[in-house]
Amino acid sequence: MTTTNQPTLREQVEDFLFREAALLDDWLLDDWVDLFTEDARYVVPTTDLPDGDPKRDLVFIDDDITRLRARAVRLNSRHAHREYPWSRTRRFISNVRVRETGNGELSVNSNVLVYRFRAGEGAPYVGSVDYVLRRDGKDFKIAHRRAVLDMEALSWHGAVSIIF
Amino acid sequence: MEIKDLIIDDRQRGIFRVHRSSMTSDDLFQREREQIFSRCWIYLGHESEVENPGDYRRRTVAGRPLFFARGRDGQVRVFLNSCPHRGALICRRDAGNTDVLQCFYHAWSFNTNGELIGVPDQEAYGPNFDRDELGLKEPPRVESYRGFYFVNFNPYAEDLVTYLAGAREYLDLIVDQAEEGMRMVAGSNKYTMKANWKLLVENSLDGYHLVPTHQTYLDYISGLGSDDSGQTASSRIVGKARALGNGHCVIESPVRSGRPIAHWHPLFGEEAREPIARVRQRLVDKYGEERTFRMADTSRNLIIYPNLVINDIMAITVRYFEPLAPDNMEVTAWHLAPREESESMLATRLDSFLTFLGPGGFATPDDVEALESCQIGFRATETQWSDISRGMLRPAKSTDELQMRGFWRQWHANMQGLSHTNVQDAPVEETEAALVLADD
Ligand code: FES
C-alpha cells in the first residue's frame, strides 16, 4: 500500500473555494475579482426561476467581467448603502463535487451557507454555487459562477447586497 | 390624533407635512385595509402570465389569497383561493397548467372556469345541495386595461378606466412601444422591505434621491461612456412631475442612460445601434416625432394608486407591493418587454434592467436600505412629521415632490372615507412648460 501527499483534485478545488470564501468574508473584493477570467460570467437567478437563463429570463445578477469589476468598485466605495458599514459574513462550503469536462475545464458544484449579520439582525443565504473552473498553472480561474438560492423569496435580507 | 390632522397641507405657505404615525400605527394600517385596499382597484397580474388555456398563477392581493387562470374558452378569470367546502387552498402552486383543480382536503374538484365538477360521495348531501352554488368565488369586480388585470372588492366601485383617470394615457404610452403587445418576462424579483408600503410609493417617484443615493450607479454609467447618439438633446430637458387624479402620479425625466425603446447608449454595444434605430423609425412612422420623443427620450416613473408602480426607465419594471404590517411589505417586480423583440434586443433589454433595477442591481439594495432606515428613524417618535413640501410653490420638476403630495392627498381623502380628492398644488398652475428645453 502506498501513501501519497499529493492532494486529490477535489482537495485542490476545495482549497480554491475556501480561499475564495475567505476573500469574500474579509471583503477583499479586488482580489476576489482577480480570480475570474476575462470572459467570465457571474449569474444569480431569481428565487422563483432557479433555472433562469439571463439571455431570456429575468435574473437577479448577470455580470460580465466589466460589471463584476464595477460591482467591486461599488461595494468598496462606501456608497453602497446596504453594505456600508459592511455586514459581517461567514461562509460555509460543503458537498463539493468535481468533474473534468475536458479542455482543462472543471465543472464544480458546492453547497453554500452564508450567514450575514448587520444592523442588529442576522440571517442566512442558502443555496448552491456551480462553477466552471479553468486551470491556470497550478491554480484555477473562475470562468463561470452561478449561484442558485434556495429561499422562496428574499424575505430576510431584502436584496442580494453581498456576493452570494 | 384624528385622521384629518395627519396631513398639513398649507398651499399658501407651501408647506406639506405628513404625520409619521401614518406609517407606524396598527389602527391606521387596519383602516387602510378597509378604506383603500378593499375599495380601490388593485393590480393582480398581466394577461401574458396566463398565456395558454389552463395556465394559472397564484398571488396574494390586498391580503387575500387569489389565483387567476385562463379557461379552456380563452377567458381569464380570477378566483378567491379558498375552497367553498371548508376553506382549504385550492391552488397550492405559484403557477402551472391544468384542466382540473382538486382540493386536497376532501377532494372536491373544479375546472378552470371555477365550476364544481366533482364531489366524492355526493349522495350524502340532501336534495338542496346545489353544485352550481358551490363553484369557486370570484372577487366582486375584475377588469383589465391593455393586458393589466385589476380586482376590486367593492362591488359598487367605478369602472377601471374611469378609476385610472390620467394614468391611462401613460399606460398607453408604455404599451404602445410594442408592436405586438407587451409580455411579462419569466422570472420575478420577490423581496421584503421592513418598511411601510407608502415609503416605497414615495421612493418610486423620488427624483430628488437619485443623485445622492445612487451615486455608485451614476458613476458606473458615466464610466461606460456617454450618449453620443446625437438623436436628442435630452440632457437639456427638465423633467416634470404630475398628479394624474385619483392618487395616480408620475414623474417624467430626461433619459440618463439608454432606453431599449429607442434610445441608444454605449452600454448596449455597437451592434444594438441599428435595431434600435429601426424601432425608432417604426415609432415615428406610427406615432409621429413628438410622441416618439416622449416614448424614447424621456423616462417615467408611474404609480397607479395605491400600490402598483411602473417604471419605464432603462427597462420597464412592473412592481407591486403587498403591505404585511405597518413596518413590513412584500415586493414583487416583473420585467415587461415587447413580444416581438428579437433575441439579441431582449438580451440587451434584460442587461439594461440589471444595471439599476432589482435586488441584485446597482440601485435597489440602496433603496431598501433607505426605506428601512426611515422606518427605524420613525421610532424617534418625538420627530413627528415628514416634510414633503419640495417644489410646492413652483411648476413642479421631476426632482420635486408634487407627485408624492398627489398620492398623500388621495390617501388622506380615502382614510377619511372620501373617494376622491380634486386638490392640486395651488396656487401654481401645472404647466407643460416644464417639459421644454431649458435655456442653459
Ligand atoms: S375544504 Fe376543500 S374539499 Fe373540503
Ligand SMILES: [Fe+2]
Ligand atoms: Fe432609488
